[in-house]
Amino acid sequence: MTTPDESVHARLDRLRRDRGLLTPAELLDLAEHGVAVLDPFSVIVSRRVEIGPDNVLHPGVVIECDERSHCSIGPGNVLYGGTRIAAADGGSITVGARSLIGDGGTRILAGAHESITIGDEVRLTDGAEVLGDSLLGHGSQILGPVSARSVELAPGLPYTHPDPDGRGGVLKGIGRAPGVLVGVGDVLFDSDYDLSEIEPRRQRLYHPEAPRLGPGPVLERLTAEHAGGVLAFERENRDFFRCSVPDRGDEYFTPDGFADRHRALLTEQAEGRCHFHVVLNSYGRIVGRVNLVDVADGSAELGYRVAEVDTGQGVARAAVEEVCRLAAASYGLSALTAVSSLDNEASRALLTRTGFSEEGERRIDGEKVMAYRRAL
Numbered sequence: 001m002t003t004p005d006e007s008v009h010a011r012l013d014r015l016r017r018d019r020g021l022l023t024p025a026e027l028l029d030l031a032e033h034g035v036a037v038l039d040p041f042s043v044i045v046s047r048r049v050e051i052g053p054d055n056v057l058h059p060g061v062v063i064e065c066d067e068r069s070h071c072s073i074g075p076g077n078v079l080y081g082g083t084r085i086a087a088a089d090g091g092s093i094t095v096g097a098r099s100l101i102g103d104g105g106t107r108i109l110a111g112a113h114e115s116i117t118i119g120d121e122v123r124l125t126d127g128a129e130v131l132g133d134s135l136l137g138h139g140s141q142i143l144g145p146v147s148a149r150s151v152e153l154a155p156g157l158p159y160t161h162p163d164p165d166g167r168g169g170v171l172k173g174i175g176r177a178p179g180v181l182v183g184v185g186d187v188l189f190d191s192d193y194d195l196s197e198i199e200p201r202r203q204r205l206y207h208p209e210a211p212r213l214g215p216g217p218v219l220e221r222l223t224a225e226h227a228g229g230v231l232a233f234e235r236e237n238r239d240f241f242r243c244s245v246p247d248r249g250d251e252y253f254t255p256d257g258f259a260d261r262h263r264a265l266l267t268e269q270a271e272g273r274c275h276f277h278v279v280l281n282s283y284g285r286i287v288g289r290v291n292l293v294d295v296a297d298g299s300a301e302l303g304y305r306v307a308e309v310d311t312g313q314g315v316a317r318a319a320v321e322e323v324c325r326l327a328a329a330s331y332g333l334s335a336l337t338a339v340s341s342l343d344n345e346a347s348r349a350l351l352t353r354t355g356f357s358e359e360g361e362r363r364i365d366g367e368k369v370m371a372y373r374r375a376l
Contacts, residue, residue: 020047020066025040027045027057030051033051035051035056036055036057038058039059043061043062044064046066048066048067048070049064050071052074052075052076052097055075055077056079058079058081059081060082060083061081063085064084064085066087068088069092069093070092071085071092071094072094072095074095074096075098077097077099077100078099078100079102080100082105083106083108084106084107084109085107086107086108087109088110090112091109091112091116092115095118095122096120098120099120100122100123103126104126105126105127106125106130108124108130114131114132114133116132116135117134119136120138120139123142123158124141125143126143126145127145127146128144129147130148132150134148135152135153137153137156137168138155139156140154140155140156140168141169141170141171141172142170142172144173146171146172146175146176148180149179150179151177151178151180151182153170153182154168155168156185162213163211163212163213164206165203165282165283166184167203169184169200170182170186171195172188174192175191175195176193176195184285186201186203187200187201187202188200189201199235201236202236202309205309208309212313214282214283216318217280217281218281219279219280220278221269222265222276223266224262226286227259229286230258230286230289231262232286233289240308244341244344273294274295275300275327275331276291277289277319279319281315287306287307287315288305290304290322290323291303291304299333299334299337300331301337302320302323303338304320317354320350328376335375335376336374338371339362339370342361342369356374358372359371
């Protein structure tokens, strides 16, 4: 109850204390720990919130945490006006360091048994909303009025890094994004209402002139753990690949169809009939595949494919040279063969540059091809 001689400031302090909130004076005192609260009268912060040093809280920021919940804000973040962070009924919210949150408004809400973890150098803007059990890795971004519930954005480099292939996963656009997974260097971008119905694309597609700063590609022998990455690679490049090779068919791109095919490849590999590999860039992204099939009498046939956005970067040549080394050193092969359509000048030039010699023309399924061979 208000007393006759109680000042406005005293009433405000009492209201905040009764609700477990810091008073304006206590918010200003955070400056002793390097926290800049630009307007302590419009900023609301629960006493239970852990705030690290060097944070900036703009006017209108709200950070709430009840007695059953956990909320911590790491060092060096900037929280713009319109940011609301609320952990209630046993929810947990952890924000890392040096993130930019709420320019244009952002809500981060964790309820009962929900946990939201936001890494370092994350950017959330223009109406972004994070809900449920969500993990936003280092350098990830949500840009625009996207409601992201129980999502996982892969950690990577921050948005300021010049090479988009290594940046954290990005959600961008308008609508809902329930349960999505966005990989390193990927962006899920659309103005559709349900972003979970579209496939991520490479950020490089929107930054084609950006530099490539990572080291050369690495080959890994195909395993069951590569399945998700291989399916994403094939889906993303389907239209590009069918310009030069027969399409794999719709069934291949379904979860069940792909799983059956992937298991079959692993069985062939275990039996020694083939050797399959994925080509990874320096950030662990699958950018190609290179395979040795029909192993017999010390020889095998070479096949390879590289993602559209990574063509012309030396990926194919590096992968072919490495698989030739593996063929001799690890698989005990003495020769490799290959075929290329007569009009695929890039493929034919690559085979010549990597030590393959022409063996003459043949016909495969009615198409003329050039046969190649390389002794190891």
